[in-house]
Amino acid sequence: MEGLNSNELQQLQKQYENRPMTVGDWVGSILLLLIPIANIVLLFVWAFGGNAPLSKRNWAKAHLLILAVVFGLYIVIFAAAFMIGLSSLW
Numbered sequence: 001m002e003g004l005n006s007n008e009l010q011q012l013q014k015q016y017e018n019r020p021m022t023v024g025d026w027v028g029s030i031l032l033l034l035i036p037i038a039n040i041v042l043l044f045v046w047a048f049g050g051n052a053p054l055s056k057r058n059w060a061k062a063h064l065l066i067l068a069v070v071f072g073l074y075i076v077i078f079a080a081a082f083m084i085g086l087s088s089l090w
Helices: 006-017 023-032 038-048 054-089
Strands: none
Touching (some): 023 038, 038 054
């Protein structure tokens, strides 16, 4: 890598970012998401770290968006159930 100039390095990085994900890459990514707490950290790293291929970055951003919506729904449902429980006490 010592003989490469900055344009060549940028070109190599762009090629890496645009490369297609293989089945093995996807299987490895999904298996890593099975690890509690690390899965959220990995999603943020893949989505906003900049080193992951473009398809993986977009997938991680979509996954984080879905998780945020589901978490929001859980909060609304929990709050509604809590309020119903409180109202039954009066």
